[in-house]
Amino acid sequence: MIKHFISLQWKSFFRSASFKTNLALKILMAFGALYFIVVFGAMGAGAYYLIEKQLAIDPLDLINRFLIYYIVADLVIRYLMQKMPVLDIKPLMYLPIKRATIVNFTLGKTALTFFNIIHAFFFVPFSIVLLIEGYPALNVILWHLAIIALIYSNNFLNILVNNKDALFYTIVGILIILGVLQYYGYFDITEYTSVFFNALYKQPFVAILPWILLGTLYFLSFNYFRKNFYLDAGLSTKHSVAKTENLDWLNRFGSLGTFLKNDIKLLKRNKRSRTTVLMSVLFIFYGLLFFTNSIEAYNAPVWKIFAGIFVSGGFLFTFGQFVPSWDSAYYPLMMSQNIRYKEYLDSKWYLVIIATLISTVIASFYLYFGWEVYLSIIVGAIYNIGVNSYLVLWGGAYIKTPIDLTSNKKAFGDSQAFNMKTMLLTLPKLGLPLIVYAIGHYAINSSAGFALVAIVGIIGFAFKNAVFNKIERVYKKEKYKTLAAYKQKN
Amino acid sequence: MIIANNLTKKYGSQQVLHIDNLDIPKGESFGLVGNNGAGKTTFFSLLLDLIQPTTGNIKNNDIIVNESEDWKPHTSAFIDETFLIGYLTPEEYFYFIGELRGQNKADVDALIAKFEDFFHGEILAQKKYLRDLSKGNQKKAGIVASFIGNPELIILDEPFANLDPTTQIRLKEIIKDLAKNKDVTVLVSSHDLSHVTEVCERIVVLNKGEVVRDIQTSKETLKELEEFFAG
Numbered sequence: 001m002i003k004h005f006i007s008l009q010w011k012s013f014f015r016s017a018s019f020k021t022n023l024a025l026k027i028l029m030a031f032g033a034l035y036f037i038v039v040f041g042a043m044g045a046g047a048y049y050l051i052e053k054q055l056a057i058d059p060l061d062l063i064n065r066f067l068i069y070y071i072v073a074d075l076v077i078r079y080l081m082q083k084m085p086v087l088d089i090k091p092l093m094y095l096p097i098k099r100a101t102i103v104n105f106t107l108g109k110t111a112l113t114f115f116n117i118i119h120a121f122f123f124v125p126f127s128i129v130l131l132i133e134g135y136p137a138l139n140v141i142l143w144h145l146a147i148i149a150l151i152y153s154n155n156f157l158n159i160l161v162n163n164k165d166a167l168f169y170t171i172v173g174i175l176i177i178l179g180v181l182q183y184y185g186y187f188d189i190t191e192y193t194s195v196f197f198n199a200l201y202k203q204p205f206v207a208i209l210p211w212i213l214l215g216t217l218y219f220l221s222f223n224y225f226r227k228n229f230y231l232d233a234g235l236s237t238k239h240s241v242a243k244t245e246n247l248d249w250l251n252r253f254g255s256l257g258t259f260l261k262n263d264i265k266l267l268k269r270n271k272r273s274r275t276t277v278l279m280s281v282l283f284i285f286y287g288l289l290f291f292t293n294s295i296e297a298y299n300a301p302v303w304k305i306f307a308g309i310f311v312s313g314g315f316l317f318t319f320g321q322f323v324p325s326w327d328s329a330y331y332p333l334m335m336s337q338n339i340r341y342k343e344y345l346d347s348k349w350y351l352v353i354i355a356t357l358i359s360t361v362i363a364s365f366y367l368y369f370g371w372e373v374y375l376s377i378i379v380g381a382i383y384n385i386g387v388n389s390y391l392v393l394w395g396g397a398y399i400k401t402p403i404d405l406t407s408n409k410k411a412f413g414d415s416q417a418f419n420m421k422t423m424l425l426t427l428p429k430l431g432l433p434l435i436v437y438a439i440g441h442y443a444i445n446s447s448a449g450f451a452l453v454a455i456v457g458i459i460g461f462a463f464k465n466a467v468f469n470k471i472e473r474v475y476k477k478e479k480y481k482t483l484a485a486y487k488q489k490n
Numbered sequence: 491m492i493i494a495n496n497l498t499k500k501y502g503s504q505q506v507l508h509i510d511n512l513d514i515p516k517g518e519s520f521g522l523v524g525n526n527g528a529g530k531t532t533f534f535s536l537l538l539d540l541i542q543p544t545t546g547n548i549k550n551n552d553i554i555v556n557e558s559e560d561w562k563p564h565t566s567a568f569i570d571e572t573f574l575i576g577y578l579t580p581e582e583y584f585y586f587i588g589e590l591r592g593q594n595k596a597d598v599d600a601l602i603a604k605f606e607d608f609f610h611g612e613i614l615a616q617k618k619y620l621r622d623l624s625k626g627n628q629k630k631a632g633i634v635a636s637f638i639g640n641p642e643l644i645i646l647d648e649p650f651a652n653l654d655p656t657t658q659i660r661l662k663e664i665i666k667d668l669a670k671n672k673d674v675t676v677l678v679s680s681h682d683l684s685h686v687t688e689v690c691e692r693i694v695v696l697n698k699g700e701v702v703r704d705i706q707t708s709k710e711t712l713k714e715l716e717e718f719f720a721g
Contacts, residue, residue, distance in 0.1 A: 242579045242619045258589040262575070269577040269619070333573040336538040338562045338590050338639075405577065406621070480542050486572075 005105045037121050044125030048133065060130060060143075064197035065190040071150055072175050074119070078158040079168050082115050093229070103225045107218065110155055119151050142207035146200040149210035156217040160224060259347030266326060267319075270405035273326065276318045280355065283314025284363050287377065291369045301446060304373070305437040305453055308380025309388070309430065311363050315355035316384050317429075320392030321399070323348045324475075328402035328486040335483065341472045349389055349468075356384050372446070379450045379457075383433050386457030390467045391429050397474045400485035432456075491516040491643060491675045492537065496546035499532055499699075507532045507699040509546075514677070514692075516642075519669035521690030521707075522679040523715065528696040530679040531569065534647050537677075538567055550643065563591070567645035568632040576621030580613045580631045583620060584638060591639025598638060605634050608660045626652045633661070637668075644668065645677045650685050658685065665689040683719070687712045 051059040092102050110116075127144040131137055161167055181187040199206040247264060250257035267273045290307035310317075319326070324344075327334055334344065360381040367374045433453050440449030460467070492514040499507040507529040514520050522530050535541045537548050539555045547554050550561040567573065575583055588598035602614070612627050613634075620628060629652050636644055649665075650658050666689055668674050680686045686693055687707055695703035695718060703718060705711055 241617050242622070243617070244579045244581050255589070258586065262578075262586060265577060265582070330572055330575045332538075332540050332569065333575070335540060336562065336565070336567055336573075337587070338592075340559065480540075483540055 002101075002105065009109065036118070040118060040121035041125050044122040045129055047122075047126055048129040060135070060201065061194070061198065063126070064201070065194040067147075067197045068190060068193040069175070069179070071154060072171065074115075074151065075154045075158060076168075076172055076175075078115050078154060079161070082110075082113065082155075082158055089229075099226060099229055100222075103222055103229070107156070107159070107221055107225065110159065111152065113155075116151060116155055119147075123147055139201050139204060142204045143201040146207040146210040149214040153210065153214045153217050156214070156221045159221050160217070253350075255343050256347050256350060259344065260351060263326075263347065263351050266405070272403060272405050273319075277315070280314030280318050280359070283318070284311055284359055286314075287311040287363070287366060287373075291366060291373050301441050301449075302434045302438050304376040305380060305383075305433050305449070306430065308376035308378070309384060309433060310380075311366070311377050312356050312360045312381035313384040313388060314359060316352050316388055316392055319355070320348070320352045320389065321395055322401075322403060323393055323396040324482070325396070325399055325401055325403045325486075326405070329405065331483060331486045335479065341475055342468060345393060345468060345471060345475065349393060352389050352392070353385055356381055356389070375450055379454045380433070382454045382457035383460075384457075386460030387432075388429050390460065390464075390471065394471050394474060397471070397478045397482075400478075400482050402486045402488070491518070491551060492677075493549040494533075494546070495549070497536065497543055497548060498545045499529075499536060499541065500544040505699055507536070509533070509701055512694070512701065514675065516675055517672035518692055519665065519676045519690045520678070521686035521693040522677065522696060523681070523683060523686055523693060524679075524696035525681075525719070527698070529699040530696060531647055532699075533696070534567070534569060534645055534677070534679065537645065538565070538569070564642040565645070566591075566636040566639065566641035566643070567647075568629075568636040568649070569645070569647040571625075571628055571632070573635075574620050574628055574632055577619055579619055580616070580623075583631065584635055587635045587638045591641075593639050601638055602634060605637075605664075608634065608657065608664065610657065626654060626657070629653060630657065642673060643675045643677070647679050648681070649678060650680055650682050662689050683715045684712060687715065 047063070048059045051057065051062050055062065089102060089106060123144060127140055130140045178187070178189045182189065196206075200210070201207075245265065247261045250261050250264075253260060267277055287307040287310065290303055324331065324334075360377060363377050364374065366377055433456070436452050436456055437449040440446075440452040492512070494509045494512040496511070497507065497509045498505060506527075522533065524530050532541070536543055537550065537555065542556060547556060549555070550565060553561045555561050575586065578586065584598050584602055585595060588595070593601075602609075606614075609630060613623070613631055616623070620631060623631070629649070633646060633649055636646065646665075649661060653661060662685065665676060665678065668676050669689065669691065676690075678686060678690060691707055693703070693705045693707055693711060693715070694701055695705075695715070703715075705714065
């Protein structure tokens with residue numbers, strides 16, 4: 001039986017649409033994975049020596065202190081990103097296979113996800129270093145095994161608390177409060193938790209506790225799944241209560257308003273697009289890294305304009321670059337309805353522009369760092385509106401990945417959304433303004449640099465019609481390919 | 491209304507559609523039948539310019555569909571669930587289509603009020619998004635949406651599939667009503683021979699991409715079709 005399961009799993013992995021990308025991309029992905037492995041491995045191996053040298057305390061002690069945050073953070077990331085395994089069960093339900101076997105396999109499968117494996121790249125080298133440094137072998141190994149058990153406990157805990165948002169946000173809230181209290185020195189949770197984590201090392205028999213926990217959680221998840229093994233129970237998908245919205249105030253924009261109304265609903269009602277909006281809000285704070293001088297490499301003057309573009313352009317980059325994929329689920333409708341490409345593109349353009357303006361206004365708190373900082377954001381916004389807004393729409397014509405609005409799974413880095421043409425279009429998006437600014441800055445002064453970038457943006461804005469005609473032609477040319485690509489779901 | 495000229499569609503070396511000449515006059519209720527892979531959906535997709543013909547073209551009201559978009563205002567269609575916007579409620583979806591076709595809310599409300607029977611109380615005011623409706627109910631919403639805005643050409647691909655018997659009977663009445671209006675051309679495809687013979691004035695049988703029968707519906711048509719498909 002297990003042989004069949006494994007062969008199914010194997011096929012589902014190697015035949016998945018995202019795996020069938022071109023060779024160059026596979027190599028790039030392999031390098032990406034390798035990079036993470038090396039980074040985590042180096043951290044694991046180097047952490048010991050770094051802590052010992054810099055802080056002159058016992059590295060294991062320090063790691064034990066912060067493990068509580070590490071483990072809770074892991075749980076949070078899992079909650080947001082790890083996909084529940086239930087979906088693959090359905091076709092197996094009516095086949096002559098014992099339910100227990102299916103549940104065991106489904107749960108066992110989750111053990112092999114990336115979210116579990118990645119931790120090994122940190123803890124294995126770290127433990128090896130501990131052994132090399134002469135820590136008692138038995139204690140280190142038991143500590144290591146206990147940590148593995150805790151990480152796997154997270155895996156099953158996540159399955160149990162899946163979709164219980166109230167619980168999740170409570171945990172996150174407590175974590176943030178504890179973090180703040182610790183930072184300001186009022187209350188230090190790690191003093192209490194580190195006792196436990198240290199005990200895992202010092203008292204080998206304590207290390208059995210995480211394994212008992214893991215066993216219990218596995219048992220609970222097993223029972224939970226076993227009991228809810230019905231289409232209308234655990235395997236059903238949640239339906240949210242729908243509310244009809246009018247948004248009549250947008251009617252004044254005519255046919256543009258029709259699309260804007262739709263786009264606002266799209267953003268509000270789908271998981272994937274809500275994540276995108278959240279990410280674009282985070283982009284606003286990205287500038288803090290530059291303007292607080294916290295990262296030395298970012299102190300060169302040209303980076304100011306770089307930051308300015310990102311601060312105001314978060315939505316532009318995260319949403320804009322996937323136009324028209326947001327409408328992929330009903331693209332045939334859009335293509336056969338009484339819609340002109342120009343109106344369609346125009347509405348997306350306005351959406352991006354409005355979001356850029358709002359971001360710029362919100363970012364006015366950067367005035368705290370001086371008027372020059374905010375000026376760079378305004379100039380970035382002008383460039384975004386005048387040039388980048390076209391470029392993302394243009395690039396979108398070549399991205400033919402359908403977006404599953406109801407799933408968050410690929411929100412962070414969609415491999416197929418990445419191809420040579422979109423790569424090349426990144427250069428004028430980010431590189432050109434830096435170069436333009438550098439010319440002005442080094443030839444005359446920083447004001448001239450800002451002025452030059454702003455002028456490029458304004459020129460771009462002035463040529464909107466010409467550029468839109470060109471983009472429209474590209475979309476028309478790509479239309480049939482796009483329709484065909486969106487048909488291939490999954 | 492519709493003229494297909496030397497129309498072919500090939501995928502690689504495989505020819506999926508080959509229609510030398512097909513003329514559908516205005517006001518006709520036209521049925522397309524054929525087995526799986528006969529080319530019905532391909533023909534409709536070509537008609538809606540969702541795929542490109544390998545040779546030839548289709549004219550809709552003298553407009554070559556893959557060269558101009560001017561056929562869109564008078565044409566509407568429901569092919570499959572990709573014509574629905576999942577995150578809208580049915581009402582919002584109807585209003586959206588209405589706005590695209592120059593209808594205000596009152597117009598749309600008046601139209602969908604006529605289909606209350608057809609909806610059977612399962613579409614309107616359900617507090618559900620289209621994506622959460624059952625397949626049959628999604629289809630009902632999609633079919634009615636294609637009637638919004640007084641289109642001159644309505645294309646329905648497999649409209650009877652997935653519908654319950656009551657709804658099938660009501661849909662037949664609706665299509666017959668539409669067919670009475672000589673300004674409206676209705677194109678329907680189906681696997682169900684009795685349904686098409688009942689609602690269509692003319693039936694074309696496709697087999698492996700080619701027109702093999704072109705029948706003006708009469709009492710004998712159903713028998714003729716059954717004999718053909720019994721093969």
